[in-house]
Structure formats: structure tokens, C-alpha cells
Amino acid sequence: MRRIAVTVEYMGTAYCGWQRQKNGLSVQQAMADAFFKLTGEKVTLHGSGRTDAGVHALGQVVHFDTNTTIPAHKLPFAWNTVLPSDIRVLDAKEVDENFHARFCVKRKTYQYRFYFSPHASALRKDFACHFTQEENFEEMKKAAKHFEGTFDFKGFQATGGHVKTTVRTIYSATLEKEGNEYVFEICGNGFLYNMVRIIAGTIVYVGIGKLKADDIPDIIASGDRKRAGKTLPAYGLYLKKAEY
């Protein structure tokens, strides 16, 4: 028995999320099904965290125990021959038996993509969130920076989350422009449920003048969900990286 960790890119559009569910196909199940097809072995896959339906991953980290004799460096090529084309294993390596994709993760990085334009983009419909208003890039950049630090983010979570503490450390939170699209990138030691989508919604509110960048520290301190912006849709969100 060996423990293997893989890095996975997926387009979340066709899936009910990372986690196996009763209704709908999950990325986890599609990967396990493909692995079974390849090797005849049933494996239990552990991701660095769940992603919701429609959320994409550039670098989800997944570990599992296996008896396969396929060498780790050949596994991505083999697995990709049986995976659907919207899931791709980019990398695989053998890891220590104490490694756990979820429990050992030290930092995670997410991206949220959005743009402002009179009409939505047909080509970006599943990949970035559209707003019709005019935006203020400098104010949004300033707003993003206010999320850096260690704070109690209890106002930035969806109801229904069960966590011991709502304090999280954000190492970096930046906004860049790529063509017509804004890329908000946030790296932290952990994230509450829907936290990135609410932070992105708050930055957009600053961009369209519904909030001021310098209101952010007060909004965080208030712990009041109602003072933050809207939860933006899942399809603009990307799990970029999990670090150990």
C-alpha cells in the first residue's frame, strides 16, 4: 500500500462539486470511477477541501492509498486516458503515510474572476461573473488589501458552517486585470464556507460604489453578514493551489 498525492485541474460546470453526493456526479466519484476502470481497484480520494457545484480547480490536491504498481510519475498520463476531458491529473507523487490532503494543508489560494460590461460574455458564461455597472479599479485594489491580516471573519461566511473558530489569517489578497477580466486572488491558512465568494462580492460592491474601500475594516470588525457584499456565484471561483 502506497499513499499518493495528485494535483488536479477541473472544470466544475458539469459536476455537483468535489464531494460525492447522492444526486449528481461529483469530481471525486468521476475520478474514483476512472481509477477503477484503469486498475480495477476501488480507492477513497481525499481532497484538500470541498468545492461547490460549478467551482473550478486549477490545482486541487487529492491523496489516496493504493496497491497499483503504476509508478507515480506515469500515473497522470494513465489516469488521463480514462478521465473525462474536464478533469485532468497534472502531477502525482508518492507521499508519507502521515500526509493528508485536507488535514495537513497549510495555505490555500483561490481566484475569483469577474468583469464589467454592458453585455455578458457568451464565452465566459461558466468562467467569470458579469456586472453591468462601471467600476473603479483603484478602489477595488485598495479594498482587496484590507483583507490581508488575521481577523475574525464571522461576517463573511454562509449560515450553516460548523467551525470551532471563525478567525483566519489572510497572507495576501490582490486584484489584477487580465484583458477585460478582473482576477481577485486570495491566499490564507483556511477559509470559511463561501468566504471567498462573499469577499469578492464585497470588493465588487466597492467597485460599483455601494461601499467604500476604507469601510472594509469596520465591516470585518462588525461581524455582521448583512454589511458585507453579496455572495457571488460559484462559476467565477477557482481553487488555485493547496500548500503543505
Next chain:
Amino acid sequence: MRRIAVTVEYMGTAYCGWQRQKNGLSVQQAMADAFFKLTGEKVTLHGSGRTDAGVHALGQVVHFDTNTTIPAHKLPFAWNTVLPSDIRVLDAKEVDENFHARFCVKRKTYQYRFYFSPHASALRKDFACHFTQEENFEEMKKAAKHFEGTFDFKGFQATGGHVKTTVRTIYSATLEKEGNEYVFEICGNGFLYNMVRIIAGTIVYVGIGKLKADDIPDIIASGDRKRAGKTLPAYGLYLKKAEY
């Protein structure tokens, strides 16, 4: 009766192409159906040219005659409320009765997107063509430039095209890198069937060392389809612009 020209962006993935066909839904039909839903009027839509199944458009130009009283500047907003989200009307204006989207077009611009990487990208599966080899950017850039000018492109067409002349003028042909992706952009007075996809395939052959950039003039002059590169798949191709 007024003649209106619209600029349309679409994701070609779900369609059998621009042109109405017996089997499968075309972009043309989806647009006509939506217009009927909006106004109760059946219109005949004329595109600047056909696009094959899977080919995308950033700026297809479409004209039609209509009795609708919706002002041209409001039409994109109204039409978009009834269109599928993978088709978006970006712009509309009233045009002269002599304007014809196909017969009056003076220049068209296409993009072909591709990338080189050990594994394909799950997120770009419908949007860019993947190659596993290592590439030579400078040679590919040089290769692209060789297509600029007026040439007989009879070696760069799929069989089955029925055209009076295979001479075309290419005003510009350039290769740029956007992140990990190469964007080949070509502007000309017209294109033969599959011409952009064959030129892109020839540039990729140069990139992976199967051909040399300076072989291109000879290959064009030979008129021999077998000396050019492969026809790349439809999903990497974008109709960017039609100019009048």
C-alpha cells in the same frame, strides 16, 4: 422594414455551427427562435460567413430585415433576455438596405488558440488546442509572418470547397503569447474552407520542428495540401471580427 446589423459573440461548443441544418441546433436558428419569442416575427439572419460546429465567435456580424419597433440601440438588451447564455448580441445598428453581412465584408479576422504542455487543460478543453511537444516560439512567430501577402492558397483548403479563385490577401498574421496560450491572429480579405485551421496546423508543425519557418513560402507556392500541416480542431478557432 428596416435592415439591422448586429455583432454577436457565441460559444460554438453546443451548436452544429452558424448555419441552419437538419440535424442539430445552429446559432442562426437559436437566434431566429429567440427573436421570434421576443417579437413574434420570423426573420432571416445572414452571417458574415459560416462557422463550423465548435467554432466560436467574438464578433460575428449578422444582418436581417425586420418590422420590429424596438430601437436598434435597445435591441441587444432585449434579445439577450431570450437568447441562450452562450450567445450574446453585443451591438446593433440600423444599416443601409444595400448592406449585406456576407457579400459586403472587406476583411475578416480569426484567432486560433493552442498551447504546449505535458497534460491537457481541463478548463481549456473547448477553447484551445493542446500539444504535448516542446515548442519554439521564435520559429512559430517567423512562420506566421510568411503568410502575409497575396498568394494562391490552394494548398491550404479542405477538399470540397467550390470557389472561383483560391487567391487571397492576408493583411496580417501574428503570433502572441497570453499566459500559457498562443494566440495566432490572421486578418485577410477572405479565407478558403478550413484555411485558418490548416495555417495554424502548419505553424504548430514549425513550432515542434516538423517544418522550418523558411519552408513556408515554398509550401504555399507548391499548392500541395500534403506539404502543409494538419487541420487543427474547430474548438481552437474564433471568428474575431468582420469589417465592412
